[in-house]
Amino acid sequence: MINNVLVPTDGSEYSMRAAKYAAQLAELNPDIKVTVFTVDSVPRRFVERHLYWVAADKGKQGKNIEDMFAEERNRILEQTEAIFKEKGIEVKCDHSAGNPAEEICEYARTHDIQLIIMGTRGMSGLQEIFMGSVSHKVLHLSPCPVILVK
Numbered sequence: 001m002i003n004n005v006l007v008p009t010d011g012s013e014y015s016m017r018a019a020k021y022a023a024q025l026a027e028l029n030p031d032i033k034v035t036v037f038t039v040d041s042v043p044r045r046f047v048e049r050h051l052y053w054v055a056a057d058k059g060k061q062g063k064n065i066e067d068m069f070a071e072e073r074n075r076i077l078e079q080t081e082a083i084f085k086e087k088g089i090e091v092k093c094d095h096s097a098g099n100p101a102e103e104i105c106e107y108a109r110t111h112d113i114q115l116i117i118m119g120t121r122g123m124s125g126l127q128e129i130f131m132g133s134v135s136h137k138v139l140h141l142s143p144c145p146v147i148l149v150k
Contacts, residue, residue: 005034006113007091008104008138011076014119018149019083022117026089034089036080037107040069040097101137109143120148 007022009015019036026032077093084091096103108116120135139146 001029001031002114003029003031003033004112004114005032006037006104006108006111006116007034007080008037008039008100008116008118008134009076009080010038010100010134011072011079012119012121014121014150016080016083016119018117018119018147019080021147021149023084023087023089025117026084027087034084034091035107035111035113036077036084036091036093037104038073038076038080038095039100039103040073040095041100100134101141104134104138105141105143114144116142116144116146118146118148120150 005022005025007015007019009019022034026034073095077095081091081093094107096107104116104118107113116138118135118138121133135146135148139148
């Protein structure tokens with residue numbers, strides 16, 4: 001029986017659909033522990049990435065940058081958590097920073113997650129080959145089963 005579910009979210013329509021699916025599953029089994037998880041994605045472009053990593057060393061300006069990331073993270077977690085609260089389901093919220101797919105899989109490994117339920121953008125196979133996707137990477141790296149919700 002599945003008792004520990006991870007619901008990664010980026011605040012997108014697709015991750016909200018996955019959260020609704022997970023909430024339906026949790027309604028069927030009140031013993032399920034659900035964790036809503038988001039990742040502060042490290043920017044890919046050099047200038048943005050550099051700004052992200054040195055923010056802590058820049059005094060007040062760095063604090064403002066960190067606050068922007070925290071504000072967005074909290075908005076995403078609260079928005080996703082509301083789906084569960086609406087149904088009276090308790091959830092734990094957590095976050096990390098880095099590569100989203102790797103962070104999701106690492107969290108699943110270290111927290112004995114038995115199932116990951118996440119959204120997918122529904123990219124075509126060709127788009128996925130060129131662009132990749134978090135859901136595709138999680139599907140291949142995950143230590144547990146993954147349900148992808150479109």
